[in-house]
Amino acid sequence: MNRRTAILLAGFLLLAAVPSxxxxxxxxxxxxxxxxxxxxxxxxxxxxxxxxxxGMVSFGHAAYLGVGAYxxxxxxxxxYTTAICNGRSRSRRRRWLRS
Numbered sequence: 001m002n003r004r005t006a007i008l009l010a011g012f013l014l015l016a017a018v019p020s021x022x023x024x025x026x027x028x029x030x031x032x033x034x035x036x037x038x039x040x041x042x043x044x045x046x047x048x049x050x051x052x053x054x055g056m057v058s059f060g061h062a063a064y065l066g067v068g069a070y071x072x073x074x075x076x077x078x079x080y081t082t083a084i085c086n087g088r089s090r091s092r093r094r095r096w097l098r099s
Contacts (some may be wrong), residue, residue, distance in 0.1 A: 015034070018030060018034050019031050019034075043061060046061065047061050
């Protein structure tokens with residue numbers, strides 16, 4: 001195993017251990033922070049692949065990120081994010097589907 005593979009493997013193991021370490025320390029903030037960092041890293045990687053290697057100009061990434069942020073902002077101001085996090089929206093949907 002060369003040095004680069006060992007560093008990548010250690011990094012992946014460290015990232016995989018973050019949720020359990022944060023749960024043991026009682027710090028859910030770090031799990032949320034890591035999740036957001038990973039989402040933005042995936043978006044940046046895909047943009048790098050399209051613009052850098054493909055040479056194609058695409059504003060779709062910015063549009064999807066903007067629409068997602070706008071939707072979350074609207075839902076947060078109306079209080080739906082709390083219901084979604086608590087699972088209340090599922091029970092309401094199930095009751096609606098049964099009737």
